[in-house]
Amino acid sequence: MPKPIALTLPLAKDDLATLRSGDEVRLTGTLYTMRDAGHARCLEYLREHGELPFGLAGQTLFYAGPTPPTPTQPFGSIGPTTASRMDFATPELMRAGIVATIGKGKRADEVRDACVEVGGVYFAAVGGIAALLAERVKTSELVAWEDLGTEALRRIEVEGFPAYVEIDTQGNRLYR
Helix, strand or coil, X not given: CCCCXXXXXXXXXXXXXXXXXXXXXXXXXEEEECCHHHHHHHHHHHHHHCCCCCCXXXXXXXXXXXXXXXXXXXXXXXXXXXXXXXXXXXXXXXXHCCCEEEEECCXXXXXXXXXXXXXXXXXXXXXXXXXXXXXXXXXXXXXXXXXXXXXXXXXXXXXXXXXXXXXXXXXXXXXX
């Protein structure tokens, strides 16, 4: 069994181009969490200002709604949200500069096409292990949209976060 590929975030386009659908990865560095309502706000900002807000260009979005912190961790749990819920926004956000996304489940053909067009990827995280994934989060900072609660934009630092390449830069899919 091949060893997981260690990747440092933010991800470089050269690194993304070497990944293949089915590769197991371990991510270390900065991720941004955002879900449905956050995506709608991000699109609104992008359309009004012509660029992504809050330094999101070149970053990876993790579709997650974390729980409150524990005495020893930034979150009690943080699991992937069903990625297809963000398909309405993902192609436009990728064209504006998002290089990768993380969630669970399949994506629309439009997301696959955007990955090919911009040289981005979609990582699948394993559902049902939210408490284990929370152990990989070292810090968390609220960036914007606090009124959205768990759907707010957060910057988190992760170490050895496990995922699989579901859609690679060539458009290959793990789930198909």
